[in-house]
Structures are given as C-alpha cells and as structure tokens.
Amino acid sequence: MSEQQEISKPIYKSNALVEASYRLSPAEQRIMLSCITQVRRDQPITDDILYSVSAADYAALSGTESHSxxxxxxxxxxxxxxxEVWIKQEPNGRGKRTSTLITGWVQSILYVKSEGRVELRFSKDMLPYLTQxxxxxxRYMLSDVAKLNSGYAIRLYELLCQWRDVGEREVSIEWLRDAFMLEGKYPAIKDFKKRVVEPAVEQVNEHTSLWVxxxxxxxxxxxxHFVFTFGEKNAKKTGRKAKTKKQPPSSDQHSVYGIPSEVIAKHARPGDSWEDAALRAFEARKAGQK
Incomplete structure (x- = not known):
C-alpha cells in the first residue's frame, strides 16, 4: 500500500472518546490514529489483535525524513x-449520574526493529469506542490531520468534526481544560488563548479542510465559554450558500417533542445526543425558560 493510500484511510471514534479527557503528543496521536484506521468495522474485534505502524508510515504522517x-x-x-484516558460513561435510561472509566490506550507493544515497525494491542476497555x-x-480522514503538529489542534479538529453539520460549537473553558487534561497549566485566560486556542485554530485553518x-x-x-464557528473550505470555493440555521449533529432535521431543531441546538451541551438536547429544551420550555 502506498503512503498516500495509507493516510487516506478513515478514522472512526465514538463521541465519548472524542470528548474524553486525555493528552497525547502529536507523535503519539499519529501512532494511535494510524492504528485506529486499521480497525475493522464490519466484524467484532478482540484485544488479541496487533496493529502495525512502520517507520515509513510514521514518516509519511509526520513529514520527516530523519534517519532516526x-x-x-x-x-x-x-x-x-x-x-491514561478518562472516558465519561452516560447511565442507562434517564438517570443523572455518570461514571468515569480510566483506562489506557494500549495494553502491550511489540518492537520489530529488524523490520522498522512497532505493533500495538489496544486495551480491552478501549475496543467498544472504536469498533461496530x-x-x-x-468520522474523518487520517489525511485531514496529517500535517497538524499540535496535539491541541488535532483535538480541536475532532471536536469540530463531531458537530460538522452544525457549523458552531460552544464549550465552557473549564470543560475544554478538562478534555485537554491541562492539569493547572495556563490558569490565566490570556495564556490559555495564546498557548492553546489560537495556535490550534491557526493550524486547523492552515492544514485541514475546515475553516474556523x-x-x-x-x-x-x-x-x-469559547464559541467556534466553522465550515468546509470547499463550500466557500464553490460559492455554495452557508446554512442560515443550525443543523443538528445528525441527518434528522425534524422537530422533537414539537420543538424546532434550531431551538434544540441552542440547548445542546458537549456529549449530548440529539435526543438528550431535545429533552433538555422540552424541560426548559415546561419550566417557562426561553
């Protein structure tokens, strides 16, 4: 398989994993994402399967030609x-309590130096967030993030892709700090914007298919809160009109509980399903809120 074919593979992650709390360097992200592209979506997988990343694969993603x-x-x-990765798990039914799974990305590594590659085995707890x-x-393409050299930029791009059909995403600063696992880094908002948000936005604009x-x-x-407004660059080039209404993060454009989709979108929070946001909007209406 050519290097171009390798980086043109799709990545699938559950939304819970996209919104999980973790911190990976760009190099660690490239390895993990390369392995995720190899996961079969049409059949169950086990934690016995090894996924291979060669030095050539890594060089294609990192754009390096170093001898090391x-x-x-x-x-x-x-x-x-x-x-570590911290994944919030929603309760079954309509209960309000959530639990948090703390696990690792991989359980073992096999070094094959003679062939210039490493093989990784996902942890058992990670599998439900990657398959079936x-x-x-x-979903997005590995090539979309291949040129990003910031772990924050990769995370931001994923969070935008999750709401790709909406074109806007609002997150609290504390939620974003937790998701990026900053652990007290950049406590001043000006430093957080300068060191995390602004460079990530700049890289997404420069190297991906999205403008933000x-x-x-x-x-x-x-x-x-930070409010991110974004869209496809191709839409600008082809002169297509931007959507005038927010769209839900799914193909379902119908009202729920008699509430219009644009109202539901305003009540959506990070991690919500469309139905969860609709229920929140319905409860707000019952309580007499706008």
Whole structure:
C-alpha cells in the first residue's frame, strides 16, 4: 500500500472518546490514529489483535525524513503505553449520574526493529469506542490531520468534526481544560488563548479542510465559554450558500417533542445526543425558560 493510500484511510471514534479527557503528543496521536484506521468495522474485534505502524508510515504522517524515524516511533509508542484516558460513561435510561472509566490506550507493544515497525494491542476497555459503531460516532480522514503538529489542534479538529453539520460549537473553558487534561497549566485566560486556542485554530485553518473562527462568551464579567464557528473550505470555493440555521449533529432535521431543531441546538451541551438536547429544551420550555 502506498503512503498516500495509507493516510487516506478513515478514522472512526465514538463521541465519548472524542470528548474524553486525555493528552497525547502529536507523535503519539499519529501512532494511535494510524492504528485506529486499521480497525475493522464490519466484524467484532478482540484485544488479541496487533496493529502495525512502520517507520515509513510514521514518516509519511509526520513529514520527516530523519534517519532516526524508527527511534522516534519506538519512543512515542512507549510513551503512549503509559498514557491514561478518562472516558465519561452516560447511565442507562434517564438517570443523572455518570461514571468515569480510566483506562489506557494500549495494553502491550511489540518492537520489530529488524523490520522498522512497532505493533500495538489496544486495551480491552478501549475496543467498544472504536469498533461496530452504528451511532454517536465521529468520522474523518487520517489525511485531514496529517500535517497538524499540535496535539491541541488535532483535538480541536475532532471536536469540530463531531458537530460538522452544525457549523458552531460552544464549550465552557473549564470543560475544554478538562478534555485537554491541562492539569493547572495556563490558569490565566490570556495564556490559555495564546498557548492553546489560537495556535490550534491557526493550524486547523492552515492544514485541514475546515475553516474556523472563534469568539468568547462571558458569564457575568468572567469569560466562561469559547464559541467556534466553522465550515468546509470547499463550500466557500464553490460559492455554495452557508446554512442560515443550525443543523443538528445528525441527518434528522425534524422537530422533537414539537420543538424546532434550531431551538434544540441552542440547548445542546458537549456529549449530548440529539435526543438528550431535545429533552433538555422540552424541560426548559415546561419550566417557562426561553
């Protein structure tokens, strides 16, 4: 398989994993995403399967021609083995309590230095978030993030892709800090914007198929939320009119509980299904809220 074919593969992640709390370097992201593209979606998989990433694969994604590519790959794989991911699990039914799964991305690594590759085995807990996804998942192409050299930019791109049909996403600053697992880094909002948000937005605009603009919203006098407005660059080039109404993150454009889709979109929160947002809008209407 050619390098171009390799990076043109699709990535599928459950929305819960897209919104999970974790921090990976660009090198670790490239390894993980390369392995995810190899997951078969048409059949069950087990944690016995090994996924291979060669130095050539890594070089194609990183754009490097260094003689130390294999060492970079091997070192990043070892760091990845030690990384944690915190995944929030929604309760069954309409209960309000959530639980959090803390797990690792991979359970073992096999180094095959003579062939210039490493093989990784996903952890058992990770599998449900990568395979046999029929709803509540996000899809994009590996080539979309191949040129991004910031882990924050890759995370932001995924979060935008999750709401690709909406064209706008609002998240609280605290939620974004938690999702990026900053652990007290950049406590001042000006530093958070300078070190995380602005560089990530710049890279998404420069290297992906999306354009994105960002703004901030205050709660009282305090900046509490970031608002990202985005769309496909191709839509601008072809002169297609931008959507004038927010669209739900699914193909279903009908009202739910008698509430228009644009009203439901305003009540959506990170991690919500469309039905969850509709229920929240319905309860707000019953309570006499706007």
């Amino acid at each position: 590519v294999y060492k970079e790959l091997a070192d990043a794989a070892l760091r990845l083995k030690r990384r 996804l029929t709803e509540q998942f996000t 603009k960002w703004d901030q919203r205050k709660t009282g006098r305090r900046v509490s």
